[in-house]
Amino acid sequence: MTAIPTTGSRLHWALTDSLTLTRRYLAHLRLQPVQLAVQVGFPILIMLMFVFLLGGMMGAVPGGDYRQAFVPGMFVMTMLFGLSSTMIAVVTDTQRGITDRFRSMPMAPSAVLVGRAVADLLISMIGLVVLVLAGLAIGWRPDAGPGAVLAAVGLLLLLRFALLWVGIYLGLRAGNPGTLAAVQTSSSRWRSSPASSRHRTPCPSSSPPSRNGTRSPRPRPLSASCSAAPAGARRHGSPTTPSSWRCSGPH
Amino acid sequence: MATAVLAEALRKRYPAAPHPALDGFDLTVSAGTVHGLLGPNGAGKTTAVRILATLLRPDGGRAEIDGIDVVADPVGVRRRIGLVGQYAALDEILDGHANLVMFGRLFHLSTTDARRRADELLEQFDLVAAADRAVSSYSGGMRRRLDLATSMILAPAVLFLDEPTTGLDPRGRAEVWTAVRALVAQGTTVLLTTQYLDEADQLADRISVLATGGHDGDGGGRVIAEGTPDDLRSHIGGDRVELVVRHGADLPAAAAVVEAVTATVAQVDADVRRITAPVTDRMTALAATVRALAEHGIDAEDLTVRRPTLDEVFLQLTGTTTQEARA
Numbered sequence: 156m157t158a159i160p161t162t163g164s165r166l167h168w169a170l171t172d173s174l175t176l177t178r179r180y181l182a183h184l185r186l187q188p189v190q191l192a193v194q195v196g197f198p199i200l201i202m203l204m205f206v207f208l209l210g211g212m213m214g215a216v217p218g219g220d221y222r223q224a225f226v227p228g229m230f231v232m233t234m235l236f237g238l239s240s241t242m243i244a245v246v247t248d249t250q251r252g253i254t255d256r257f258r259s260m261p262m263a264p265s266a267v268l269v270g271r272a273v274a275d276l277l278i279s280m281i282g283l284v285v286l287v288l289a290g291l292a293i294g295w296r297p298d299a300g301p302g303a304v305l306a307a308v309g310l311l312l313l314l315r316f317a318l319l320w321v322g323i324y325l326g327l328r329a330g331n332p333g334t335l336a337a338v339q340t341s342s343s344r345w346r347s348s349p350a351s352s353r354h355r356t357p358c359p360s361s362s363p364p365s366r367n368g369t370r371s372p373r374p375r376p377l378s379a380s381c382s383a384a385p386a387g388a389r390r391h392g393s394p395t396t397p398s399s400w401r402c403s404g405p406h
Numbered sequence: 407m408a409t410a411v412l413a414e415a416l417r418k419r420y421p422a423a424p425h426p427a428l429d430g431f432d433l434t435v436s437a438g439t440v441h442g443l444l445g446p447n448g449a450g451k452t453t454a455v456r457i458l459a460t461l462l463r464p465d466g467g468r469a470e471i472d473g474i475d476v477v478a479d480p481v482g483v484r485r486r487i488g489l490v491g492q493y494a495a496l497d498e499i500l501d502g503h504a505n506l507v508m509f510g511r512l513f514h515l516s517t518t519d520a521r522r523r524a525d526e527l528l529e530q531f532d533l534v535a536a537a538d539r540a541v542s543s544y545s546g547g548m549r550r551r552l553d554l555a556t557s558m559i560l561a562p563a564v565l566f567l568d569e570p571t572t573g574l575d576p577r578g579r580a581e582v583w584t585a586v587r588a589l590v591a592q593g594t595t596v597l598l599t600t601q602y603l604d605e606a607d608q609l610a611d612r613i614s615v616l617a618t619g620g621h622d623g624d625g626g627g628r629v630i631a632e633g634t635p636d637d638l639r640s641h642i643g644g645d646r647v648e649l650v651v652r653h654g655a656d657l658p659a660a661a662a663v664v665e666a667v668t669a670t671v672a673q674v675d676a677d678v679r680r681i682t683a684p685v686t687d688r689m690t691a692l693a694a695t696v697r698a699l700a701e702h703g704i705d706a707e708d709l710t711v712r713r714p715t716l717d718e719v720f721l722q723l724t725g726t727t728t729q730e731a732r733a
Contacts, residue, residue, distance in 0.1 A: 160485075160513055160514040160515055160560065162514075163514070168514060171511075171514075172511075172512055175508060175511045175512055176512075178508075179497065179500070179508055182499075182500060182504065183499045183500075186499050186500070186540070187499060250493075251493055251494075251495055251496070251498070252491040252492070252493045252494075252495035253495045253496070253497065255461055255489070255491055255495065256489060256491070256495040256509075256556070256557075257512070258460075258461055259459045259460060259461060259484060259487065259489040260484055260509075260512055260513060261481055261484040261485045261513065261514070262512040262513070262514070266512075
C-alpha cells in the first residue's frame with residue numbers, strides 16, 4: 156500500500172511542483188467563479204462609473220477624449236491593485252499552516268512562490284484582456300500601432316509581475332491581517348489618483364476629510380470621485396458641485 | 407529498539423523574547439511508540455516540533471530523525487516525517503480527494519499513484535462519503551482526519567502531531583484519537599504535543615513534561631519529568647477526589663472523613679465549600695467516601711473523582727524538584 160515517490164532531477168521537480176501549485180490556484184477560480192467575476196468585473200464597473208456616471212463633468216481634456224486618458228489609467232491601476240490579492244492569498248496560506256506543511260515536505264521550496272506567481276500572472280492576463288475589450292467597447296481607441304499596443308500590454312504584465320513579488324514578500328513578512336488592511340487601503344488610494352494626475356490637476360487630498368471632519372475610514376472607490384470631480388468642476392468653473400461628491404465618506 | 411527521534415540539549419531563543427523558548431531540551435523516542443510532550447502554552451512544545459520538522463533552525467544542540475541530522479540534511483528528514491500542525495493545513499476550496507491528490511503530487515508521486523493513494527487514505531480515515539465535498543464544509547474532526555491522512559501519504563516513519571485536538575469538541579477528539587491509534591497500530595512513531603493530561607494518558611506510551619518558562623527567570627523549555635503515564639501518575643499522586651458540601655459548617659467534619667478514607671492531607675477551599683484530596687484507587691475511594699458521608703450525616707452537593715489538572719501536576723513537579731534541590 157505504500158506509494159513510492161518517482162525520481163527526477165531537481166529542475167524537473169521544481170517545474171512539476173510549480174505546475175501542481177499553479178493548477179491548485181487555477182482550480183480555485185474554477186470552483187469559485189463568482190470571485191473571478193468580481194476580480195475581473197470590478198475594474199470594468201469602476202470604468203463604466205467614471206465614464207458614464209461622472210464622465211460628463213470631465214468635459215474636453217487636452218489631447219482629446221477623456222476616455223483616451225482614463226481607460227489606459229484603469230489598466231495600470233488594475234495591475235497595481237493585483238498586489239493586494241496576491242498578498243491576501245499568501246497570508247491566508249501562512250495562517251492556515253499550509254505554507255508550513257509545504258516547507259515540511261520534500262518538495263521544491265521555490266515551487267510555492269513560482270506557482271503563486273504564475274497563477275496570479277495568468278489571472279491578471281485574463282483580467283487585462285477582458286478590460287481591454289471592455290475599454291474598446293466603450294469607445295477607447297489606441298492611437299498607436301498594434302506592435303506598440305502589444306508592447307504596452309507586455310509592460311503592464313511586467314509591472315504586475317514585478318509587484319507580485321512585492322506582494323508575496325509583504326505577505327510572507329506580514330502574516331497578519333492588520334498589515335493586509337493597510338496595503339488594501341493604500342492600493343485603493345493609488346487607484347484614486349491617476350485619472351487626475353495624468354493631467355497634472357492637484358487633487359485636494361488623497362483622502363479628504365469627510366463631513367464630520369475625520370479621515371474617511373474606507374477610502375473605497377467612492378473616494379475616487381474626490382480626485383476627479385473637483386478637477387472637472389474647476390475646469391467648468393462651476394461653483395455648484397454637489398458637496399456630497401466632494402466628500403468621500405461612505406454615505 | 408531503534409531510536410526514531412533524538413534531541414540533545416536543543417536551544418532556541420526568538421529575537422526580542424525575554425526567555426529562551428527551548429533551553430537544553432532532551433528527548434529520545436523509540437521507534438514504533440507514541441511519545442507525549444506535555445506542557446502549558448509557552449513551554450516550547452511547538453518550538454521543539456518545528457525544529458524537529460526542519461521548519462526552524464536550533465541555536466544549539468543536536469536533533470536526529472531516524473539517525474538523520476535535521477540541520478545537516480533537512481530534505482532527508484522531510485522524506486521521513488509527517489507534520490500535523492495546530493490548524494488543519496488544508497486547501498479549504500478544494501474537495502477532500504483533490505487535496506490528497508495535490509499533496510500526493512507534491513510528495514512526488516505519479517498522478518496515478520497519487521489518485522490511488524488518495525482513495526486508500528479516504529477509505530482508511532473514513533472520509534469516502536465526504537471525498538467530493540469542499541473542505542470548508544467539513545466538521546472540525548473531519549478536517550483533522552483529512553489533515554492526518556495528508557501527513558500519511560508517504561507513510562512516514564515519524565509523525566508529529568502538534569496539539570491535534572485543540573479546539574475540537576469531544577466527538578471530534580474521539581475521532582482523532584481513534585485515527586491516531588490506527589496509525590500507531592501500523593508502526594508509525596508519533597510525537598504528540600498536548601496541553602491535556604488525559605490526551606497524553608490515552609495515547610502516549612511515554613510522556614515528557616515541559617516546564618513553563620518565565621515565572622522566575624529559569625526552568626522554561628526543559629523537560630522536568632519523563633516516564634510512562636503510570637510513572638508520572640505515581641509521581642504526581644494520581645487522581646483527585648473532590649467533594650463539595652452543602653453547608654459550610656460541615657466542612658471540618660467532611661474534611662476529616664475524606665482524610666480518613668484517602669489517608670492523605672486534604673485541601674479545603676472554604677469559599678466554595680470544596681475539599682480535594684489525592685487518591686490511589688478511584689472507585690474504592692469514591693464508594694468509601696459516599697458511605698462515610700452517609701454515616702456522618704453530611705449533606706454533599708457534589709462528589710467526583712477526576713484527573714489532576716496540568717496546574718496541579720506542575721505544582722507537584724516543581725514542588726518536588728525544589729525539595730530535591732534542598733536535600
